[in-house]
Amino acid sequence: MSAQGPAVRSLERQALLVTVVLRTSSAAVAAVVALLGLGSAASPWWVLSGVAAVLVWAGLFGVRTLRGGPAGRFGAGDVVVCVLLCLLHSRLVPPSVLTASAGTGWIDLVASVTVLNAQCFLRQPHGLLATVVIASAYTAGAPGVREAPVVLLLQGLLSAGMFVLLRRAAHSTDAVLVARAEARANEAAGAAARADERDQQRRLHDTVLATLTMVSTGAITEYSDVLRDRAAADLRVIRALGAGADDAADSGHSAAQPARLDAALRTAVFAARPGLPPLTVEFRAAPVLLPGPVATALADAVAEALTNVARHAGTTTARVGARPVGAGAVVEVLDGGSGFDPATVPAHRRGLRESVTGRMAAVGGNASVESRPGAGTRVTLRWPG
Template structure:
């Protein structure tokens, strides 16, 4: 069985509803014509039975077509009802109508509606098979092969052609939707891969490259006891990246406590760097896990910069609600720096802080000047 896309399913539902409305309208109109135009050789009993049966069947099929996805037996049943009425054609309409060159009686209305309905709701070739059955029954039960029979065949061909064009358009729409969905999925996959790559680069900068920088500046000598400890911590990060190359995104939007994460960052000893006396003012606050991770890693990088570059042992970490989001600040009263003079290849603030916040839809900025300390602000709003 072929899988139908949303456009094809929508066309199928709309066609079924249109067929139901068409059948109901035709049945009411045909019944009125049958009663008002009753004349010999039409028999009143036959007309009464036919009209009551048509109205009852129409009520049933209309309700089922409008309320749910119709079953194939409904379509077969509708064709059968129309065929029976066409076979009884000679006993249901006046002689003048029966002898007319073009079908103008109430049975002709029912036959035409049955043909249109079959094309709307049945797949080919079943739709044309139903139309042929109705046309043959009309010809046998009525005036024989006349203009009306030809009109019925032409109606079937026209309705089938229209439905074929609509179905072709629906298939093309589904194909376009599928291609768009595939393109979006590929773009998301590329974005996720790029995000993972950037996350790994930021972790490497915050650990391995930071250690190399400290060694290069002479803050840690090769004989220092802190060097093996820091190298071991960096190696643990490398091993974790190798063991878990992808980011676990199934919990990215789960709530996590920001205050706990930031307190952990503050209490974590920065191996090989001077200890900091950090004032901590962060109220209990839950945010999405990915946001908490970006904020805590950004704060960790800012505190590392304070310990390494600010020439001060004091810092302050604060957080406050900002609407539905949060603003986190890391401040110090150290030597400060000129943000505009930072070389483009330096990745500390640019990637480890700014980049991390952009990745979760937030922002960050550093306000500083030589001799005036530094304030790093991280903001996030849903």
């Protein structure tokens, strides 16, 4: 038997257990029935030999099937053993049993179970062919008109139909599971693509758009080294974004490694901010190990928050603090500047919404902004771990 999907494999495993239980239990019951009628048997030695053969075969059948799984040759061997017993029918049961109705002798029990097991082990039409062979051997071994062969044929037809329906249902279930798995994979790929797009937008906002905004507001009105340096840095960002999947594949291993949050924050805090007023930052951070992408997201969000302080707060000082909380961390950026009303920030302003809040959401964290005009601003970044 061939198993493809999980539903088919489960069906095959359960069917194998059923065949083993039926074969071993029927052999035990058949042996008891045969020994009880041994006194009236025409050939006791034939009966003892037949019982021994059935018990030995049932043991081999059970061990091999449970250890090695389905095997077509063992299914065929089961049919061969049953055919031999049916051909020796007249020697293995008392004459009074031969003239009785079907199902009263131990050979009937063995034949009935073999017909059922054949539909499990053998593919159609081989299972039904095995049923016809067993019924024919039964008729040849016990000549005369009787209903037993007809019962065996009907049993084979019914059990074959049952197994065909079960296998079709299992294949249909596997097809549904495959379709759902593909849908989940496509959804995950789409989500990853959207997340990558948002990350690119954040990086462009933090670099290129910030430079263009500085130029458009008149902060730089003529050629300057500051503008040249910022343009060169922005160009490097654009080239890095264009590298695409190759850079992502190269950095995948390092991104999975833990990183020192305090070191990442120190780099972001004391990085140069060309074209903006100088900012003195009081920095305190306890050593914390976090996943690489999380530490990077926190550092980038802090860098954007400090850029906003330098650009909008009207102050030259700020504080950045970081501390571990459970398996995660909390980072705060505070300033005593002019403050603002977060509810009045226009929708097209993406600094806090994407470069801070969006970055934290992308790594499973969150950000909050507390501010009001004249009272400074507190940006709190949390990653729960």
